[in-house]
Structure formats: structure tokens, C-alpha cells
Amino acid sequence: MEREMELLWGLDRSEPRRGPKPGLSRGSVVAAAVALADAEGLEAVSMQRVAKELGYTTMSLYRYVDSKEDMLALMGDAVMDVEPPAPREDGDWRAGVEEWAHGVTNVYRLHPWSVYLPLSGPPSGPNGLRWMESGLRELVASGLETGPAVQILTMLSAAARETLRIELEMGRAARETGSTMADIGRDYSTGLRRVVTEERFPTIARLLREGALEEEPPPGSADGVAGPVDDMHFAVRRLLDGIEAYVERRRAAGAPERD
Amino acid sequence: MEREMELLWGLDRSEPRRGPKPGLSRGSVVAAAVALADAEGLEAVSMQRVAKELGYTTMSLYRYVDSKEDMLALMGDAVMDVEPPAPREDGDWRAGVEEWAHGVTNVYRLHPWSVYLPLSGPPSGPNGLRWMESGLRELVASGLETGPAVQILTMLSAAARETLRIELEMGRAARETGSTMADIGRDYSTGLRRVVTEERFPTIARLLREGALEEEPPPGSADGVAGPVDDMHFAVRRLLDGIEAYVERRRAAGAPERD
């Protein structure tokens, strides 16, 4: 944890006094890696490949980054270098939280590979913390204590990451088979139908019967389909409802109870 | 998707007619890999190592598994081979859902490496589907439609995985530095204090001031500390509150509105 924070905040690497001018910098290395991942995916990101992209030898990268693992961690924070939503003027915290959830999703969407990065704990880099600040701010505006707000935020970002991952996976499958996202949903359904029996999986069977996995495409969505991420907001709104009820209840009771 | 389902359900591999008796089976290979991961972590799982564990050569594994990727997918479903909670008699769907959330967390906890497995979509293996069925059943008992129930379940399992991952990461850090989980929480706090300023991160600053990250250990928890996973249930309960309110509202309105 210590190490990771020093890494992400650049608190190591005191500025050098002697020796040749560095041709690269930690920033340029990370930027090249990010660009490469954007263009060809995370699998394409090897030290050799990043170095080639920069026109240097593989080992030169190790002057700027201690290991590939470190580089990946830096890429993770670099991706979040987007301004999070500004504080709302209207005090509508529900809208604020939803906006935040949309925001993170969109940030990830700009660099889809980033949802596959091996994370190691809560955010600790400058950009990650900026987003955390922004999300917490809105949640605390609801009247929640800071502790509970952290729990909620964790759930929200987990859901955003996971849901987007599923959507991306569907997109990849669609691209590979040359079909649409709607087709993939149907494929999944038919796949399930092959193994889901009424006795062993009654609820899933019902799900298939009701066609919940092959939804109506609302007009105006990217590829003609809602997609998991749009659907996610149903769950987000339930969570917001729950928070509202909780805060209300506590206010009424004079804030003694915690649950 | 097609391929993955056939893999996980063993719909490929028709029984062979000629040739020597196989010394291994897909099951034994996967079991060995799981055992190895349990003992030494996912990093230790290489084809070479699994083969050695079984007393065979590396390449022999490829008679049973097409690739390491496939093996990992099989391991992922194998881990879920635990009986999910049985249907509740008392009809207390809230308790049912919480029990389910505890259940998945505990299943993952038995094989911590499993939260680091690269997932590729919604569950499609027999064991994963059993858990999905169990969770959906409880959610649907609340009065939710099947579609929305899937969204909620996705959020729940994402949160469980992510939260446990954070807890495990803390545990690893604690083990490495020879300290306790409580120490790690304090370390994170002091680390943050070094970079969190009142102007740029007012809410996080408040969080630190209130010591929300260094909580009181409730008596009787593993290592003297609540840990992220216990905390998660606050968010779970809010979500349940929200579902309850939603179902109530819909019932009152004669179930026309959806949001």
C-alpha cells in the first residue's frame, strides 16, 4: 500500500542531477502503453512492444518503471485522468450519484481494457482519488455518514466495472461472429435452453420463458440494444431508493440506530 | 458462448472407443489444478506444475483440456460446486438474499484465487447456474420481475467479488508485513493523509478525520476486525430496502410503471 501510493503519486524518483538527459519519462512510457492498449488491447502490451513503439530497447523501460506490474498500476490511474462530475448546484444527490455512475462507466469505456486490469485494493492514485472524492461527495450529500458512503461507493464501482465487462465481452463475441449484440443475447438464451431444465432451474427457466435476456432494443441505443450497462441503472436506482429510505428513517428517529 | 457452455457442461469429448485407457480425466486435471491453486495460489498454476502434481508430463494435459484458458474456466465453475442455500420455508426473501450473498462470499473464500480468475460473462456452467438459480429464486420471491432480478443479482455478485478481493488484498498485505488487518487499514489511512488535502479532497479528508477506515473491531471477528466483507452488508441491506420499496410501490399502483 505504501509502495503503491508512492508509485502512483510519483513520490519516488527524485530528480537526477548528473548523467545524460533521459529520452523518456515515466509519463511517456505509461502514455505509450495506454495508447498501445487502446489500439490493440491489453494482450498486446508487452515490455518489448511498448519499447518498440517508443523506438527504444526493451530494457530501457526499466529505467522508468520497476516492473510491468508497476506499469499496469500506473496505466490504471492514468485512465482515470478525466474530470469527474462537478458538484451539483441543485442539491439533487440522486441525480449526482447516477451521473457519477454513468461517468465512471464512460471513463472505462474510453479504455475498455482497463476493466481487465488486476486491481489491488481501493483507489490510491491521484486520479482514482479524484473520482472517489466526487462520488463520496454526492453520497454524503444524501445525509449518509462517510463510512456507509464508502460501502455504497464500493458496490457501485464494482457493479459498473463488472457490468461493463460483461457488455464488452458480448461486444467481442459479436464482433468475432460478425453478429449484433442482440444476437449474442439470443445465443446465450438458446445455449441456456439446452441445459436448463424446469426441475433443476425453475427460475432460470421462467427467465427464459419470459425472454428477459432478449430485450426490446429501445430506440436510439448504440447498436440497437440496451446492453447490460443501461440495465444496470435499474439496480442503481433501487440502491438510491434504499439509501433515501435509510436516511429518512434515521432522521425521523433522531439518528440513533444504524441499521 | 457456445463453446464455453459445451466446455463447462462437458458436451464435447464423446467417449472414446479405441486406444489405451486414459490415466487422467478432465475432472482429475481440473481437481489437481484447483488443489494446487488452493495450496500455492493462482500464480503457481502452470501446465507444467499441474502435470508434475499428477505425475504426468506437461503435454499429457492437453489430451484433456484444449488450453490453459479452458482449464481456468473449468476451475471457475468447479469452485462453485457447493450446495447453494435451499429455498426458504418462511418466505423471508430478504434473509434469503442476504444468506445468498454470504454464501457466495464464503464459496469464494474457500478458494481465494477464484476472485482473480478472468471471467468472461454471466455464469454458464452447471455449478454457476445453480447459484444463479438460487439467488434469482430469492429475488423473485420479493415480487420482482425476472429481468430486474437479474440486474440486481449482477450487482450483488459483482459487489461480493470485488469486496472480497479488497479484503484478500488487505490480508495479503498484512501477511507480508507481519501485521494485522487493522494495521493495514491504518496504513492506508496514513498513506492517504500524506496526499489528501482539505481543498482538493474535502470529503475524503472528512472521512479520514472521522476515522471511517479504521473501524472498531466487533468482538468475535476473524482477526479482530470487521473487514470489508462484513461492511458490505450495509450496502446489501440498502439495496434490499430499495427493492422492497419498489415492489411495494408497484403493487400499490397496480404494477403499470417500471421505474
Next chain:
DNA sequence: CATAAACTGTTTATCTCATACACGTATAAG
């Protein structure tokens, strides 16, 4: 100003992996 310390980028080498391919052998079907 000279020189040594501190850096930079390169070369070379090592180790670990996943996986392709060809081989010898066992076994059951015809």
C-alpha cells in the same frame, strides 16, 4: 578544468511458459 560519480540506453543471457508436432505404443473394432 579535470575527474569521478551518477545516469542513460544497449547488449547479452537466463528462466519460465504455453503449446505445436512427431513418435511409439496400447487397445478395441472389424
Next chain:
DNA sequence: CTTATACGTGTATGAGATAAACAGTTTATG
């Protein structure tokens, strides 16, 4: 009995991370 098939092995390839030694470049310092 013979032959197609499946099994386990040996060998080989190529990618990838990273360690170590080295040669060239600045700059602080005496």
C-alpha cells in the same frame, strides 16, 4: 489379425519478464 484411434512422451519453438554487465554522457566537486 490387422488397423484405425487414442494415449503419454520427447523434443522444439517462440514469447515474455527481467537480471547483469557495459559503454557512453553529463555534471558536481575538488
